[in-house]
Amino acid sequence: MVISNASSSAGEAVYSTFSSRYVREELPRYRMPSGSIPKEAAYQIISDELMLDGNPRLNLASFVTTWMEPECGKLMMDSVNKNYVDMDEYPVTTELQNRCVNMIAHLFNAPIGEDETAIGVSTVGSSEAIMLAGLAFKRKWANKMKEQGKPCDKPNIVTGANVQVCWEKFARYFEVELKEVKLTEGYYVMDPKKAVEMVDENTICVAAILGSTLTGEYEDVKLLNDLLVAKNKETG
Numbered sequence: 001m002v003i004s005n006a007s008s009s010a011g012e013a014v015y016s017t018f019s020s021r022y023v024r025e026e027l028p029r030y031r032m033p034s035g036s037i038p039k040e041a042a043y044q045i046i047s048d049e050l051m052l053d054g055n056p057r058l059n060l061a062s063f064v065t066t067w068m069e070p071e072c073g074k075l076m077m078d079s080v081n082k083n084y085v086d087m088d089e090y091p092v093t094t095e096l097q098n099r100c101v102n103m104i105a106h107l108f109n110a111p112i113g114e115d116e117t118a119i120g121v122s123t124v125g126s127s128e129a130i131m132l133a134g135l136a137f138k139r140k141w142a143n144k145m146k147e148q149g150k151p152c153d154k155p156n157i158v159t160g161a162n163v164q165v166c167w168e169k170f171a172r173y174f175e176v177e178l179k180e181v182k183l184t185e186g187y188y189v190m191d192p193k194k195a196v197e198m199v200d201e202n203t204i205c206v207a208a209i210l211g212s213t214l215t216g217e218y219e220d221v222k223l224l225n226d227l228l229v230a231k232n233k234e235t236g
Contacts (some may be wrong), residue, residue: 098123127166134170134205140205151203156197159207160190162214167207176204188219192224196231 005046005166022041027033032037057065099113104120111225112118123129138155145152156177159167163180179198189212201204207229208219 126164127169130164131165131170133171134167134174134176138174138176141202145201154202155204156200156202157205158195158203159197159208160209160212160219162189162205162212163209164213171192177202179203188212188215189219190224192220192227195224196227199228199231201235 022037027045033221059065082090082093084093100122101120102118105112105120110118121132123132136156137157141155142152154177155175156179156180157167157171158179161180161183166177170176181194181198183189184191190208195206206224208221208224210218210221212219
């Protein structure tokens with residue numbers, strides 16, 4: 001049975017849209033309730049409220065519109081109670097991670113030999129990956145500048161204006177100047193030539209996107225790399 005959605009003047013109550021003897025009383029929104037309710041009722045209340053969320057399959061501004069086999073989700077749930085960072089306790093999970101790291105490294109033609117293994121780590125998402133990669137770039141650059149007796153207090157990164165927002169967060173969180181290559185009419189990815197023009201000795205990295213958030217387009221990483229190699233040879 002469907003009942004009308006009620007609201008209190010204080011706006012502090014949560015209601016279910018379905019009739020139930022367990023939701024006759026208001027449930028506090030920001031405090032633990034004084035008593036318990038059955039797990040089925042708790043599930044239904046939360047499930048009902050989540051119905052107001054957007055549909056991930058219709059979110060074209062992200063990468064969540066893809067489909068995943070049910071077996072993948074089952075494996076995730078089988079491992080959800082593992083404290084993954086404790087690699088000594090879960091060595092098999094760590095081994096699986098290392099295999100995946102090497103699969104991706106070979107997929108993108110990383111310069112590693114057949115008898116060598118790539119070094120990497122899994123993250124909970126692209127934002128964490130960018131934070132870790134950015135910190136690695138920043139420390140590597142800072143160590144180089146210190147060895148040369150140069151200041152290392154004004155690092156910068158070069159990106160396109162179409163860059164994912166987590167790059168902006170990295171720059172803000174870790175005090176790095178963000179240099180953006182502006183987009184032009186009909187060209188909605190970073191221009192490699194303009195990007196390299198912005199590079200100076202304080203640049204810790206240039207971020208290229210394989211799948212722009214705006215259009216899904218791949219940026220010209222090969223040309224960008226060639227231009228950077230040429231500039232490094234000229235400037236040292």
